[in-house]
Amino acid sequence: MNILNTMALSASGLNAQRQRLNVIAENLANAQVTRTPQGGPYLRKNVILETQPTEDFDSLMDSPSKVAVTDIVESREGLAQEYDPSHPDANAEGIVTWPNVNPVTEMVSLVLASRAFDANVAAFKTAKNMAMKALDIGH
Amino acid sequence: MADNLLLDGTLRLLEKSLSWRSQGQAIISGNLANLETPNYTRKEANFQGVLKDYVQGRPPIKLASTNPRHLLGSPVEKGLIEETDEPVDLDQEMVKLSVNQLGYQTSVTMLNKKFDQLKTVIGT
Amino acid sequence: MQVNPSGTMAMIESSLMNPSPSKSGSQGKSAFQQILADVNNQQSQADSEVQQSLLGKTDLHEATIALEKVDLNLRLLVQVRNKLVSAYEELNRMPM
Numbered sequence: 001m002n003i004l005n006t007m008a009l010s011a012s013g014l015n016a017q018r019q020r021l022n023v024i025a026e027n028l029a030n031a032q033v034t035r036t037p038q039g040g041p042y043l044r045k046n047v048i049l050e051t052q053p054t055e056d057f058d059s060l061m062d063s064p065s066k067v068a069v070t071d072i073v074e075s076r077e078g079l080a081q082e083y084d085p086s087h088p089d090a091n092a093e094g095i096v097t098w099p100n101v102n103p104v105t106e107m108v109s110l111v112l113a114s115r116a117f118d119a120n121v122a123a124f125k126t127a128k129n130m131a132m133k134a135l136d137i138g139h
Numbered sequence: 140m141a142d143n144l145l146l147d148g149t150l151r152l153l154e155k156s157l158s159w160r161s162q163g164q165a166i167i168s169g170n171l172a173n174l175e176t177p178n179y180t181r182k183e184a185n186f187q188g189v190l191k192d193y194v195q196g197r198p199p200i201k202l203a204s205t206n207p208r209h210l211l212g213s214p215v216e217k218g219l220i221e222e223t224d225e226p227v228d229l230d231q232e233m234v235k236l237s238v239n240q241l242g243y244q245t246s247v248t249m250l251n252k253k254f255d256q257l258k259t260v261i262g263t
Numbered sequence: 264m265q266v267n268p269s270g271t272m273a274m275i276e277s278s279l280m281n282p283s284p285s286k287s288g289s290q291g292k293s294a295f296q297q298i299l300a301d302v303n304n305q306q307s308q309a310d311s312e313v314q315q316s317l318l319g320k321t322d323l324h325e326a327t328i329a330l331e332k333v334d335l336n337l338r339l340l341v342q343v344r345n346k347l348v349s350a351y352e353e354l355n356r357m358p359m
Contacts, residue, residue, distance in 0.1 A: 001165040002319045009165065013172030020175075049176045064169025067176050116174045119229060123168045126240045130164060133247045134157070134324040138254055138331035157324045247324070254331055261338045 001063070003134065005054070006127045012052070012066035013120035019069045020047045020113045024106050031101040034089040041089075042099040043074040075100065153250045155193060159186060160243040162219055167236050170227045181227040182220055184239070189219050298343060302336045309333045 023045050033042035051065040078100040085094030163184035173179040309329035316326035 001162055002316070002322050003161045003164060004323065005319055006161070006165040006168050009168040009172050013168075013174070016172070017175070049173075051173055051176055051179060064165050064182060065173065066169075067172045112175060115229065116171075119171045119174055119233065120168075122233065123164075123171045123236060126236055127164055127168065130161070130240060130243045131323055133244050134322075134327055137247060137250055137324060137327040138334065139251075154325070154328055157328075158322055161322050161324070250328070254335065257335050258338065261335065261342055 003127055003131045007124055009054070009064055009066055010120045010124035010127065012068060014117060014124070016047075016049055016067045016069050017113045017117040017120065020049075021110070021117070023047050023072060024110050024113065027101045027106050028103065031099055031103060031106075033099060034087070034096060041079065041097045042101070043076060044078075044100045045072050045074055047072055078102075147253075150250070150253055152193070153246050153253065156190070156246045157243060157250070159184070159189060159219060160239055160246065163235075163239045164243070166220060167232060167239060170232050171229075171236075174227050174229060174232075179227065180222065180224055181232070183223055184219055184235075185221050186219075186242075192218065295343060295347060298340055302333075302340050305329075305336050306333050 027044050030042040036042055047069045048071040049067055050070045052068045053065050054063055080098040080100065082096045082098060083094055084090055084096045087096045090096050163186065166182050166184045170181045309326075309332065312321060312329040313326045315321040316323055
């Protein structure tokens with residue numbers, strides 16, 4: 001595989017982690033939102049990461065694969081409910097439903113995404129250095 | 140005759156090792172890109188194996204090209220890429236990244252030295 | 264001149280020392296033409312390697328190595344030519 005094509009693999013990793021970071025940021029920002037345009041509290045979003053085969057002319061089975069965010073799903077699990085009739089978004093029984101965003105979980109995901117991002121940056125730089133060194137052959 | 144000059148065994152070996160290292164980089168990059176992908180198992184580059192095979196003259200296992208349009212320019216040595224059952228270990232992978240890069244740069248430096256020697260002998 | 268006797272070095276040495284105009288003019292010429300043809304071949308090969316590399320099909324280092332080989336072959340060619348020319352001139356200087 002051409003060393004330059006290898007950079008595309010790292011680029012896909014950077015892209016995927018960045019999207020993940022965006023989703024985490026959105027979750028954290030909306031952690032207290034009880035009223036959304038669709039009605040109901042904000043629902044926690046999550047990215048689905050999947051491998052993508054590289055469009056290599058070889059199309060070998062063993063070729064390293066890129067990664068991509070194939071879907072962003074909302075989850076209804078773990079919605080917290082609280083009895084607070086004074087809240088403007090309380091329903092008929094006086095129960096307020098809060099978003100299912102757990103800041104601790106989100107921060108852990110943040111750290112993991114950031115770590116993966118950095119790792120891909122390192123891989124990218126390495127590939128670049130190797131390519132530059134190859135251009136030095138004969139000088 | 141001019142062709143024979145540069146069929147020096149060491150030159151070919153260095154050239155080959157550059158190709159392997161480059162493929163190794165692809166493998167490591169693929170592993171790192173999929174660091175957080177669920178159910179992904181890491182791939183590994185088996186340098187020692189292909190190096191030994193090459194030095195001992197065993198023919199490498201290459202995938203036959205099924206499509207005549209496919210170029211046989213630099214086929215991936217099938218023996219190089221190994222599948223494992225383990226998830227990607229970040230620390231391990233970063234070490235491999237460094238080692239691989241070092242191997243590549245070493246080969247380039249040695250190649251340059253070889254070329255310098257040849258230039259000296261040729262006399263220009 | 265004692266040079267590291269690796270296969271490559273020995274071959275270059277011998278080709279520089281014996282451009283063989285002695286056997287007869289014709290053999291020297293054919294050896295030279297052989298080298299010329301080889302260099303031509305290498306050059307077109309290197310060109311295609313560079314193309315493949317730009318298309319992303321083969322690796323970067325293959326192109327640079329091929330170009331370097333062409334460079335070395337050209338230099339060798341020039342040296343061999345110089346030897347042949349000076350051998351020819353020496354022949355001309357021989358008193359008849």
